[in-house]
Amino acid sequence: MRNRFNKQLELLNMELTTMGALCEDAISSATKALLDGNKQMIEKAIAAEVQIDQKERDIESLCMKLLLQQQPVASDLRIISSALKMISDMERIGDQASDIAEITKFVKSSDIKSISQIENMARATIRMVTDSIESFVKKDLKLAHSVMKYDDIVDGLFSEIKSELIAIITDGTESGESCMDLLMIAKYFERIGDHAVNIAEWVEFSITGKRVKDKDI
Numbered sequence: 165m166r167n168r169f170n171k172q173l174e175l176l177n178m179e180l181t182t183m184g185a186l187c188e189d190a191i192s193s194a195t196k197a198l199l200d201g202n203k204q205m206i207e208k209a210i211a212a213e214v215q216i217d218q219k220e221r222d223i224e225s226l227c228m229k230l231l232l233q234q235q236p237v238a239s240d241l242r243i244i245s246s247a248l249k250m251i252s253d254m255e256r257i258g259d260q261a262s263d264i265a266e267i268t269k270f271v272k273s274s275d276i277k278s279i280s281q282i283e284n285m286a287r288a289t290i291r292m293v294t295d296s297i298e299s300f301v302k303k304d305l306k307l308a309h310s311v312m313k314y315d316d317i318v319d320g321l322f323s324e325i326k327s328e329l330i331a332i333i334t335d336g337t338e339s340g341e342s343c344m345d346l347l348m349i350a351k352y353f354e355r356i357g358d359h360a361v362n363i364a365e366w367v368e369f370s371i372t373g374k375r376v377k378d379k380d381i
Contacts, residue, residue, distance in 0.1 A: 169240070172230055176247055177301045179226060183219040183254050184297030186212050188290055190261035191356065195286040197268040198349065209265035216258030220251045238373075246370035250300065253359040253366075257293060260352045260359075271345050281328070282346070285321040285353045288314065292360035300367045308371075311364035318357035325350040 190212035197205035227244050230236065236244060292311050299307035329343045369375035 169230070169236070172226070173240070173243065176223070176226055176230070176244075179219065179223050180247060180250065180297060181301055183216060183223065183251060184293060186216045186219060187254055187257045187261070187293050190216065190258050191264075191286060191290050191293065194261045194264040194268065195283065197265050198271065198286075199283055201268075206265045206268060210262050213258040213262035216255055220255045223247065223251050242370045242373060246300070246366040249366045250297075250363045253362045254293075254297075257356050257359050260356050264349050264352050267345050267349055271342065271349075281321045281324045282350060282353075285318060285325065285350060288318050288321060289353050289356045289360065292318065292357050293363075296360045296363035296367065299364060300370065303367075303371055305368060305371050308364040308367040312361050315357050315361045318354060322350050322354045 190209045193205040193209035193212060196202050197209060227248050230240075230244050292314055295307055295314075296311045298304065299311065326347060329347050333340055333343050365375050
């Protein structure tokens with residue numbers, strides 16, 4: 165019985181890894197659509213979001229089977245409940261990557277040339293998502309804590325982008341509408357980082373049984 169349960173837990177890890185990879189693809193595709201003006205990447209990001217939604221349902225079903233058909237001990241219950249919370253954040257990451265892709269339809273490539281940190285912000289959020297999922301699979305508390313800390317970098321990049329956009333609006337070199345679109349995109353990247361932090365916090369809970377927000381790591 166326990167051997168079967170362990171195999172199902174391994175399957176859960178695989179499914180979470182797959183869902184994480186889809187989130188990475190969605191963010192990466194949305195970023196390429198923004199930076200390169202690649203319309204195919206818009207559709208790829210939107211398609212990834214649909215797959216993420218389906219994966220969320222698959223993992224929910226697997227978790228319910230683990231809870232109802234097996235006899236999980238306390239540590240197992242923490243893993244399963246954490247996974248259920250994590251996939252909710254991952255689903256939101258997919259939504260926000262899709263939203264970024266949709267906004268890129270209205271952004272000209274010339275609009276982003278002076279916004280130097282958007283690509284860096286995208287890379288940083290992809291790293292956070294990747295590391296947060298990996299920390300769960302590997303039960304790596306140190307890696308989870310590094311994700312929480314890295315959010316400060318993403319927040320700093322958002323502040324830089326906002327300042328750049330304010331300067332552009334003040335100079336009158338770009339339209340206010342374009343700047344608002346870019347600010348919204350940066351805000352979505354910031355929110356993706358926040359969701360990655362949530363995932364890392366649930367990893368901490370799955371390992372330690374504690375999830376203390378807003379604490380020094």
